Amino acid sequence: MGIVERKEREKEDMRRRIVDAARHLYVLNGFEKLSIRAIAEEIEYSAATIYLYFKDKNEVMYAIHQQAFSKMMQEFQPIVSMTDPFEKLVMMGRKYTQFAMENPELFDVMFIITAPMDTLECREEIWSEGRIAFNMLVQVVQECINAGIFQPQDPEVAAMMIWSTIHGYTALFIRKRMNMFSDQRRAELMEQAFALFCDSLRKSL
Amino acid sequence: MGIVERKEREKEDMRRRIVDAARHLYVLNGFEKLSIRAIAEEIEYSAATIYLYFKDKNEVMYAIHQQAFSKMMQEFQPIVSMTDPFEKLVMMGRKYTQFAMENPELFDVMFIITAPMDTLECREEIWSEGRIAFNMLVQVVQECINAGIFQPQDPEVAAMMIWSTIHGYTALFIRKRMNMFSDQRRAELMEQAFALFCDSLRKSL
DNA sequence: CAAACATACTGAACACTGTTTAGTAAGAGC
DNA sequence: GCTCTTACTAAACAGTGTTCAGTATGTTTG
Incomplete structure (x- = not known):
């Protein structure tokens, strides 16, 4: 059953992509101007998706x-x-x-x-x-x-x-x-x- | 012409009332939760009024x-x-x-x-x-x-x-x-x- | 192979935010 | 009494974090 492992890898990957995008935007503009929607746009997903990988x-x-x-x-x-x-x-x-x-x-x-x-x-x-x-x-x-x-x-x-x-x-x-x-x-x-x-x-x- | 002086006093008064209300709410809840609308409500004026006394x-x-x-x-x-x-x-x-x-x-x-x-x-x-x-x-x-x-x-x-x-x-x-x-x-x-x-x-x- | 289920994802909404602007009502000056 | 200024506000704009119902895809089972 490599599927579970692959899914877990993909989940990890997505988390990393989110954090990388978030860090990129954060370093540019700071905390106040970092928005969930902007992160979502950067990785080309909807804002709600972020909440599947992070609590808030x-x-x-x-x-x-x-x-x-x-x-x-x-x-x-x-x-x-x-x-x-x-x-x-x-x-x-x-x-x-x-x-x-x-x-x-x-x-x-x-x-x-x-x-x-x-x-x-x-x-x-x-x-x-x-x-x-x-x-x-x-x-x-x-x-x-x-x-x-x-x-x-x-x-x-x-x-x-x-x-x-x-x-x-x-x-x-x-x-x-x-x-x-x-x-x-x-x-x-x-x-x-x-x-x-x-x-x-x-x-x- | 005491009117100009009175108006100036009233202007000062209003500024003080705004700051007092703002400080009161700020001390309770911090910067993030301090909103212009909340300050306005506290002093029973509209939010736009704040901007007649403070730039932002x-x-x-x-x-x-x-x-x-x-x-x-x-x-x-x-x-x-x-x-x-x-x-x-x-x-x-x-x-x-x-x-x-x-x-x-x-x-x-x-x-x-x-x-x-x-x-x-x-x-x-x-x-x-x-x-x-x-x-x-x-x-x-x-x-x-x-x-x-x-x-x-x-x-x-x-x-x-x-x-x-x-x-x-x-x-x-x-x-x-x-x-x-x-x-x-x-x-x-x-x-x-x-x-x-x-x-x-x-x-x- | 088809039906049942699980997972991943999203559009839209909710309740907010700071700020601007057009419009109104009341007081001051002539 | 009639302008004119000042003080004020409702409403709108463009955003925010977060939630949720609904969809579409992938996986498992009969």
Whole structure:
């Protein structure tokens, strides 16, 4: 009975086609302007068809969010093979912001928009993508402790503080909360605040 | 000719009534569920009337955003009279997060949602609310430098780094990006990350 | 092979949304 | 009393997410 398998494959295929079309449109225009009808048109099906493969728009957003995480993880891959754990940490911070700048909509769906989190909540699942990414950071912090760069401490607490800072100015930038500065001063402030934070970590953690 | 003045007063009054109704509904249900028609119904006018006082929904959001800032500033007032500048800094951080927890929707419109920033952009104005609030932080950092708690440095850079960290974990929390932890662990992590950051500032800035 | 069933899909509808416009009614100024 | 301005609204436009009855195709069974 290969028919059941084929059907399952086709179902998977269709889901992927929907998410690909949705991501394509989303990256171009953002969440507000992403409509089910537009996705349907892109894949040349009716709007109602989307609902045979996804519960609602939030679930489509969740799928995009998953793809975005795997893209980010791919871009983080080169860092893993670095030797100096503190340099690793610095590079992770830089990459986080760089990813956000280059893929603002993907960053949005990963870390700002509530839509994908709402599907998770109603499924009562844990946010595994977030957990895995955070673990990666905790791991590097632990390496810094092991190398004697940081003092012995709860690596999750330190990781949370570090994530906060990097996420903080990235989110403020993405959501235009640094627009009280000129483009030049803004870039300056971000760069120097990052440098100051790295210095501060080295000295005090 | 008191008529012109009265008309102007009435115009101001109407604007205030609209914003008050809008804020009321917004705080209850958030941005997505806040509709022009609902605001109109609340003040017992037609939806089109809103557009005689505001250019679009974004401009209404901007007005709510202004009110939210003045509320936050009010709550920050007691801090100004504190004596120890470092304690001031710590209290400002605590208050920021506390305000966000107690007024999640107001925090949203102040620091996360793009809608109010879009009106500013098309008016080509500067984000004065943000500038004023940031200046307040810069001021306190300068006091820390003057008191010899921090080393001489660009207070704007230090302020940006501090704002980033506090905003970072607050925004991550508000947007449910700490839901990989249990409620208890989450509170623990936030508290300890904050404490670690304060310690780190003391030691290294 | 034909009938019965299951699956995949769609058109149309429902109840909304932000926004614009033409038209009306009431007050102000002469 | 008669213009003229201002304030306001009903209705429409073009969309939105979502649901559901109905159809057409593919699969299984007698």
